[in-house]
Amino acid sequence: xxxxxxxxxxxxxxxxxxxxxxxxxxxxxxxxxxxxxxxxxxxxxxxxxxxxxxxxxxxxxxxxxxxxxxxxxxxxxxxxxxxxxxxxxxxxxxxxxxxxxxxxxxxxxxxxxxxxxxxxxxxxxxxxxxxxxxxxxxxxxxxxxxxxxxxxxxxxxxxxxxxxxxxxxxxxxxxxxxxxxxxxxxxxxxxxxxxxxxxxxxxxxxxxxxxxxxxxxxxxxxxxxxxxxxxxxxxxxxxxxxxxxxxxxxxxxxxxxxxxxxxxxxxxxxxxxxxxxxxxxxxxxxxxxxxxxxxxxxxxxxxxxxxxxxxxxxxxxxxxxxxxxxxxxxxxxxxxxxxxxxxxxxxxxxxxx
Amino acid sequence: xxxxxxxxxxxxxxxxxxxxxxxxxxxxxxxxxxxxxxxxxxxxxxxxxxxxxxxxxxxxxxxxxxxxxxxxxxxxxxxxxxxxxxxxxxxxxxxxxxxxxxxxxxxxxxxxxxxxxxxxxxxxxxxxxxxxxxxxxxxxxxxxxxxxxxxxxxxxxxxxxxxxxxxxxxxxxxxxxxxxxxxxxxxxxxxxxxxxxxxxxxxxxxxxxxxxxxxxxxxxxxxxxxxxxxxxxxxxxxxxxxxxxxxxxxxxxxxxxxxx
Numbered sequence: 001x002x003x004x005x006x007x008x009x010x011x012x013x014x015x016x017x018x019x020x021x022x023x024x025x026x027x028x029x030x031x032x033x034x035x036x037x038x039x040x041x042x043x044x045x046x047x048x049x050x051x052x053x054x055x056x057x058x059x060x061x062x063x064x065x066x067x068x069x070x071x072x073x074x075x076x077x078x079x080x081x082x083x084x085x086x087x088x089x090x091x092x093x094x095x096x097x098x099x100x101x102x103x104x105x106x107x108x109x110x111x112x113x114x115x116x117x118x119x120x121x122x123x124x125x126x127x128x129x130x131x132x133x134x135x136x137x138x139x140x141x142x143x144x145x146x147x148x149x150x151x152x153x154x155x156x157x158x159x160x161x162x163x164x165x166x167x168x169x170x171x172x173x174x175x176x177x178x179x180x181x182x183x184x185x186x187x188x189x190x191x192x193x194x195x196x197x198x199x200x201x202x203x204x205x206x207x208x209x210x211x212x213x214x215x216x217x218x219x220x221x222x223x224x225x226x227x228x229x230x231x232x233x234x235x236x237x238x239x240x241x242x243x244x245x246x247x248x249x250x251x252x253x254x255x256x257x258x259x260x261x262x263x264x265x266x267x268x269x270x271x272x273x274x275x276x277x278x279x280x281x282x283x284x285x286x287x288x289x290x291x292x293x294x295x296x297x298x299x300x301x302x303x304x305x306x307x308x309x310x311x312x313x314x315x316x317x318x319x320x321x322x323x324x325x326x327x328x329x330x331x332x333x334x335x336x337x338x339x340x341x342x343x344x345x346x347x348x349x350x351x352x353x
Numbered sequence: 354x355x356x357x358x359x360x361x362x363x364x365x366x367x368x369x370x371x372x373x374x375x376x377x378x379x380x381x382x383x384x385x386x387x388x389x390x391x392x393x394x395x396x397x398x399x400x401x402x403x404x405x406x407x408x409x410x411x412x413x414x415x416x417x418x419x420x421x422x423x424x425x426x427x428x429x430x431x432x433x434x435x436x437x438x439x440x441x442x443x444x445x446x447x448x449x450x451x452x453x454x455x456x457x458x459x460x461x462x463x464x465x466x467x468x469x470x471x472x473x474x475x476x477x478x479x480x481x482x483x484x485x486x487x488x489x490x491x492x493x494x495x496x497x498x499x500x501x502x503x504x505x506x507x508x509x510x511x512x513x514x515x516x517x518x519x520x521x522x523x524x525x526x527x528x529x530x531x532x533x534x535x536x537x538x539x540x541x542x543x544x545x546x547x548x549x550x551x552x553x554x555x556x557x558x559x560x561x562x563x564x565x566x567x568x569x570x571x572x573x574x575x576x577x578x579x580x581x582x583x584x585x586x587x588x589x590x591x592x593x594x595x596x597x598x599x600x601x602x603x604x605x606x607x608x609x610x611x612x613x
Contacts, residue, residue: 003480005471011484012447012467103439233455239441240452246405247433248506249425249456294443297460 019292019302026305033309034081037316042324043072054078083209084312084329086217087270088280092307094263095281096288096300097228100235101256102165108282109267112154112168112260113175114147115276118268120179120186121146122275123198127190139201140272147268150175155260163253164242168260204277204330206315213273220269224262225300231255232296239294279333280307283341290344310337354381355430355509355542357402357414364397364408364566371397372408373566379510379544384536386553386574387546389563390587395546396436398563399512402544403433428456432503436514438495440488446498447483450474453505473501477531493524500531504539511535513545517552525549529556554578554599562586575600584608 003011038054039047049065053073056065094109102111121142125131133141157171158164187195228235234255237245242252271277284307285299292298314332321327357379364372372394379385387395400406404419404427412419419427432453441449450473454466474480477497482490487498496516503511513532517525533556536543547553553560554574561571564586570577578600583591588608594601 003483005475005480008447008471008474008480008483009467012471015445015447015484100442103442105442230460232460233452233458236441236444236448237452237455239439239444240449241435241439243400243405244433244435244438246424247403247428247431247435247512248452249423249428251424289443293445293448294441295448 015293019298022292022302023298023305026302026309030085030305030309030312033312033316034085037081037312038073038077040316040320041072041077042319042326043076045069045072050077079211079214080206080209080315081312082211082214083206083217083274084315085308086214086221087206087274087277088284088307088309088311089304090217090221090266090270090307091277091281091311092284092303093225093228093300094266095307096285096296096303097235097259097263098281099285100296100299101238101259102168103239103241104165104169105286106282107169108278109263110176110276110278110281112172112264113150113179114264114267115271115278116176116179116183117146117150118143118271118276119198119202120183122201123183123186123190126197126201127186127194143275144268144272146179147271148264150179151260151264151268155257163256168256200328201275202330203328204271204275204333205326205328206274207326208273217269217273220266224266227262228259229297229300231259232300235259235296236294275328275330277311277330277333279330279337280311283337284310287337287341287344354540355415356380357412357510357544358416359398359402360411360413362398362401362408362410362412364394364401364406371566372401374410375563375567377561377568377571379542381542382536382540383542383558384533384556385542385544385559385561386557387544387561387563388548388550388553389569393563393586394566395563396514399433399514399544399546403427403431403512405433425456428506428508430509432506432508432511434496434499434503434511434513434516436516436518438499444487445484446479446487446490447474449487449498450479450501450505453502456506469507470505473504476504476535477501493520493527496520496524496528497531500528500535504535509541511541511543511545513543515546515548517547517549525552532556550578550583550602554601578602 039050049069050073052063053065053069056063057074091109098107098109098111099105122139125138125142131138131142132145154168154171154175158167161167187198234250237248237250238252245252285303288299288302288306292302310333314336315329317336318327318329318332359375359377362372362375387398389395397406401408402412404424414422414430447470450470451462458466474483477500479497479501482494490498516528520528529552532543557574560574560577562569562577562582569586570582578593580591580593583589583602590605590608592603592605594603
């Protein structure tokens with residue numbers, strides 16, 4: 001029954017070792033999957049051609065690639081793989097942060113109504129051609145701006161009653177239904193092909209990836225992630241209740257609001273390019289928590305890696321399973337993630353919430 | 354050595370007054386019990402002392418108003434033990450107690466932090482639970498872990514909100530014995546809201562009886578726990594007996610008259 005102090009420290013160290021192993025496996029897994037994914041696709045390139053095309057960019061004196069292989073690998077596959085990794089990371093970390101600051105297992109980055117707001121922004125651009133910025137950025141600009149409008153409206157509504165998880169969630173649900181109804185209205189009045197485009201947009205896809213977009217997402221992640229990671233202790237404390245967090249020195253309301261703004265920014269910057277890719281942000285944190293526990297110092301980066309692996313895996317399957325038809329990645333994330341999630345859920349006896 | 358002086362403290366929600374111009378002093382190394390009927394303001398007073406609620410009036414810690422002390426600074430001096438804790442998400446007992454180090458650390462946890470956590474787990478005989486999930490513990494175990502977390506803050510004063518509620522007889526005694534020996538060993542003070550007057554009588558050095566948001570009386574348990582005060586404050590007729598030089602209260606029946 002009784003353990004010595006050394007034994008307690010030993011148990012803790014082995015728990016930390018388990019966490020480190022989890023990170024190592026995920027990093028290797030993501031690297032392995034990415035190096036496989038780049039060789040797969042409907043364009044028939046051999047593995048050798050693919051890697052010659054990659055190396056030719058770095059060492060042009062030693063490797064010679066065809067311009068066809070170069071276009072496929074650098075213009076279609078690598079940027080898409082990078083977008084998949086970055087989007088998976090961002091959505092998963094946003095979901096984990098929302099579950100933490102709202103103390104709710106069903107929360108995700110979409111809890112504040114942002115997915116339906118983004119969908120409405122896109123529908124507005126597609127059906128009516130109306131938006132904030134013109135040209136090719138019409139849909140992207142609308143989705144981004146409406147995502148932020150939804151977040152700030154939710155914040156404003158909740159602020160009126162005091163910022164608590166309950167007020168934020170209820171205000172988020174109200175905003176979500178409002179934007180869904182407006183999107184439905186636009187679909188009702190839109191032409192068949194417009195409606196189809198809206199539906200495709202809302203399924204989520206990495207089909208419009210580019211290096212530029214990946215760069216924008218990286219920049220936003222680089223700005224937002226450090227705050228969330230630094231505030232891990234505070235988010236941990238908030239999990240034990242607002243009063244406990246205050247008694248431990250946390251400025252609860254400020255941490256919650258800033259985190260919420262950053263989560264919205266991350267989400268907006270991703271889904272404006274990809275459409276709403278659901279499930280990753282909800283489930284990647286759960287999978288991570290089941291394996292390495294709920295300490296946000298490890299949960300946030302861990303979820304990011306699980307999300308990257310999940311989304312990249314889903315997109316690779318989506319590109320290859322019915323090739324040359326490319327399925328929307330939003331469909332594949334659930335097909336791939338649900339079995340794994342259910343397996344963990346059934347296998348583990350622990351109570352997680 | 355710490356002194357907390359509470360001056361004309363007033364707090365209310367939407368017009369209903371919970372604390373009404375309350376004055377109280379907490380002195381060195383003592384266990385102060387706050388007793389009084391439901392709604393008399395015990396819990397509210399504790400939350401005001403830890404800046405969880407913002408009352409009117411002033412609370413001075415060693416002469417300094419807590420409004421001017423940052424939350425983190427205050428968390429190094431006062432450790433709050435809530436009545437119950439919403440279950441943190443998949444967190445082990447070790448990590449729960451480690452959370453108490455939050456006022457002292459930035460992001461990184463040092464070996465000495467881990468060492469302190471292991472020591473506190475040992476002090477409260479919780480070593481065997483270290484890697485268990487907090488949500489799986491029994492009520493008594495949870496209460497001890499919450500006390501351990503507050504101790505990890507290395508506070509000068511422990512603030513406890515009904516630490517024995519929902520515990521069985523043995524665990525009530527265990528928790529009270531733990532607190533009272535901690536106060537002596539670590540030379541800290543403890544302020545606790547309590548419902549059970551007999552536990553209060555056994556374990557507290559000083560008692561403050563609250564009624565209607567004011568201090569009805571403050572002093573040593575032996576002077577305060579008598580039939581008249583119990584009738585006045587609780588509206589209960591009781592017999593007070595002497596048990597090992599401590600008052601022992603046997604409640605007889607509730608009275609309908611004269612109770613606010």
